[in-house]
Amino acid sequence: MDAVKENTRQIIIDSSIKLFAQFGYANVSVRDIADAVGIKPASLYYHFDNKQTLYLASIKESFSLxxxxxxxxxxxxxxxxxxxxxxxxxxxxxxxxxxxxxxxxxxxxxxxxxxxxxxxxxxxxxxxxxxxxxxxxxxxxxxxxxxxxxxxxxxxxxxxxxxxxxxxxxxxxxxxxxxxxxxxxxxxxxxxxxxxx
Amino acid sequence: MDAVKENTRQIIIDSSIKLFAQFGYANVSVRDIADAVGIKPASLYYHFDNKQTLYLASIKESFSLxxxxxxxxxxxxxxxxxxxxxxxxxxxxxxxxxxxxxxxxxxxxxxxxxxxxxxxxxxxxxxxxxxxxxxxxxxxxxxxxxxxxxxxxxxxxxxxxxxxxxxxxxxxxxxxxxxxxxxxxxxxxxxxxxxxx
DNA sequence: CAAAATACCTAACAACTGTTAGTTAGGTAA
DNA sequence: TTACCTAACTAACAGTTGTTAGGTATTTTG
Incomplete structure (x- = not known):
């Protein structure tokens, strides 16, 4: 279902915003984010190409609001x-x-x-x-x-x-x-x- | 000679200040600092206990000036x-x-x-x-x-x-x-x- | 119902991390 | 000469990193 997809993607971004804001890009590992979301690290790569892309999506999201x-x-x-x-x-x-x-x-x-x-x-x-x-x-x-x-x-x-x-x-x-x-x-x-x- | 010791130690701190300021603690590796100084990573540990200590020495130095x-x-x-x-x-x-x-x-x-x-x-x-x-x-x-x-x-x-x-x-x-x-x-x-x- | 797509998983990789153990060359003092 | 100290080195460690390949349930679609 689309709702589920969008939902997980959104949860990833929301979690990333908090983590990146708190600790900074280099201090947050892909595993940290996965843990916060409640999925495995590899699953993040289904939603985002790589860490950098996820970070950019996070700041865009945070700033656009x-x-x-x-x-x-x-x-x-x-x-x-x-x-x-x-x-x-x-x-x-x-x-x-x-x-x-x-x-x-x-x-x-x-x-x-x-x-x-x-x-x-x-x-x-x-x-x-x-x-x-x-x-x-x-x-x-x-x-x-x-x-x-x-x-x-x-x-x-x-x-x-x-x-x-x-x-x-x-x-x-x-x-x-x-x-x-x-x-x-x-x-x-x-x-x-x-x-x- | 003491002068030599102090000299290397000071070079390490000066290099560290620049690197830490530019890239941040997590983005600077011990090897980066060693390269900037012109010695091997292990040699840093003769002058400082660990990376954290070196960082603290760097900010103290920078701020005290x-x-x-x-x-x-x-x-x-x-x-x-x-x-x-x-x-x-x-x-x-x-x-x-x-x-x-x-x-x-x-x-x-x-x-x-x-x-x-x-x-x-x-x-x-x-x-x-x-x-x-x-x-x-x-x-x-x-x-x-x-x-x-x-x-x-x-x-x-x-x-x-x-x-x-x-x-x-x-x-x-x-x-x-x-x-x-x-x-x-x-x-x-x-x-x-x-x-x- | 079969096929395909979705959204996750396990397992592993190569590279890099901070750090340590052990060694060595050169200078200093007994 | 002997012993020690200094300041560097080589080599390696265990852990973490971002990332990928391949597999597996579940759901959607033809």
Whole structure:
């Protein structure tokens, strides 16, 4: 039955996403994935040509699921600053909910070759980045929108990525790990800089 | 002679830093390192107990070299905002010059266990982070200094880390990869937010 | 019902992994 | 000369890796 085929294939991909995100490509063996799925290693090769192909299918799957609700926010009829605020809150929430996705992106940044970077940029980030770029221009036509857009993303993502180490750094509080708190801080910083709070 | 011993050991560590930073722990074999050094794999075990130990020695070495000139800047007699500006420019320059260092930190963020996070936080980042925290408080006593300090670091590091992908994103220019340009953007954002430029 | 396709299996392969045992050449101290 | 230390070596180990060939139930199709 097709449902069964699709089902197993999907379970393999879902398991792979989690494993690759957690441990990285080289640290996950074909046997690990097979164990997680509950089949034998050789059976994976019925569904995928090889490990590399399975990995690429996994990141494509993981990345294609994103970028859903965010475009609406960026293109709504609200004033620019409200749209930015909504975007930051929503993006922070989405990113904090999907740790495997964030980790996969980090890993791709480190280990992805030029071709994969291009894929990521054009197929995953393009629409969102372009819309964010336009929004930044709307807020301040004078600024370097490319740099500003990167800055916005960096603020959100880095606070999330540094969660495990911030715990050991001065002044850490529990609330610093909450998505809403991070979003609030980032939006305030973008609006006022460091000087007001 | 001691000089010879220290020399080989140092060459091993230097080679390891580059390889581990570039490819990651699991993707670098003991034979790769030996080849890079110009000795046989077994000879590595005269200088280090095992691969893990060599890796730890490499990151300690790489991390201990930093944090030199930065403390002076943070503790100088200049006004707070000037100190922040100087710090951002210097930090951006240092980070952009030492790519292996940046990559090792990224990898540790992803794969380091709690113990290594603690080591990183307390032995590598502590002094700098605390000083930066104090500087932020000086600039604005009202703000959440922990979050703000992370934000400052995130802005600098993320612009550097995203270099390979920003190339494919809208509005990219060559100058966006230059340390001084990044520092200027970050400092301006921190002072004025997005609104002024 | 027979044939074919599906989705799994067992068993094994060659290559590579970290690591160890044992050896050797050269320098140093008694 | 003898004994020891240093810093490298050769050769091999046991385990893991990605992958393949060939077999086997179950389901679908002609």
């Amino acid at each position: 994103k970028a859903s609700g965010l475009s609406e926010i960026l293109q709504s009829q609200e004033p620019a600053e409200i749209r930015l605020k909504n975007y930051i809150y929503k993006f922070t929430a989405l990113a904090s909910e999907d740790e495997p996705f964030c980790r996969l992106i980090q890993r791709e940044m480190l280990d992805g070759d030029e071709q994969r970077m291009q894929y990521l940029a054009e197929k995953v980030f393009k629409d969102q980045f372009d819309a964010l770029d336009l929004l930044v221009i709307e807020i301040n036509p004078q600024c370097d929108s490319h740099m500003s857009a990167i800055s916005i993303l960096s603020l959100v993502l880095y606070h999330l990525e540094t969660t495990p180490i911030r715990y050991f750094l001065k002044g850490h509080k529990k609330q610093h790990n909450q998505a809403e708190f991070i979003a609030q801080h980032v939006f305030n910083l973008l609006m006022n800089g460091l000087l007001k709070s | 930093k944090a030199s000139g930065l403390s002076e800047i943070l503790q100088s007699q200049e006004p707070a905002e000037i100190r922040l500006k100087n710090y951002i420019y210097k930090f951006t320059a240092l980070a952009s010059e030492d790519e292996p260092f940046c990559r090792l930190i990224q990898r540790e963020m992803l794969d380091g266990d709690e113990q290594r996070m603690q080591y990183l936080a307390e032995k590598v980042f502590k002094d700098q982070f605390d000083a930066l925290d104090l500087l932020v408080i000086e600039i604005n006593p009202q703000c959440d200094s922990h979050m703000s300090a992370i934000s400052i670091l995130s802005l600098v590091l993320y612009h550097l880390e995203t270099t390979p992908i920003r190339y494919f994103l809208k509005g990219h220019k060559k100058q966006h990869n230059q340390a001084e340009f990044i520092a200027q953007h970050v400092f301006n954002l921190l002072m004025n937010g997005l609104l002024k430029s």
